[in-house]
Amino acid sequence: MKKLYKIMLFLHLFVGIGAMAGGSAAIISPKLPMGMTVDTLKYSPFNNFLIPGIILFVVLGIGNIFSAIMMFLKSKYQGYISSVFSFALVIWIIVQCIMLRTIVSLHVIFLIIGLIQSIISIIILFNQHIFPTNIIINIISKLSEKYPNNTIIKTIYTLGKKFI
Structure with a gap:
């Protein structure tokens, strides 16, 4: 960073x-x-x-x-x-x-x-992690918990973890 x-x-x-x-x-x-x-x-x-x-x-x-x-x-x-x-x-x-x-x-x-x-x-x-990105991060996090096998969400979540 x-x-x-x-x-x-x-x-x-x-x-x-x-x-x-x-x-x-x-x-x-x-x-x-x-x-x-x-x-x-x-x-x-x-x-x-x-x-x-x-x-x-x-x-x-x-x-x-x-x-x-x-x-x-x-x-x-x-x-x-x-x-x-x-x-x-x-x-x-x-x-x-x-x-x-x-x-x-x-x-x-x-x-x-x-x-x-x-x-x-x-x-x-x-x-x-400030507005509006904190909202996006929370949405992606919740989506990854709700749909752990979804490839697109998993990829976005993984990329997010890598860069943030």
Whole structure:
């Protein structure tokens, strides 16, 4: 479990620093951030990169740095915090691809990073046995007692014991 926390800490810092850099570039130069022209936004509701830059800087940048700090401090709410910013990254990438009507390698890379973060944050929630995962754990436990020979339930129960 410690290895997952270290991976997640690294990913939050990586995404946070990158998002703050990209967001800063868009805020400082909203018409030509890092060489991107506003023509890229022709299918989006934005005229320039200012608003997307602010969202990128604040939500994904500061949000992931905050999550990394909370992880470092071992906050009891870390599973929730990581989930919010991990899912935010996945949503950001999907919406960005839809608005720009293109997919480039960075989109794929950051979508994969967001999905990895999301999976790890769910594992953290299950490991912490807090809402709503405590309910799921109880249901699976009761189902495994009631149906001990059911292969699917047995597999889920075994996997749960292995990762939690």
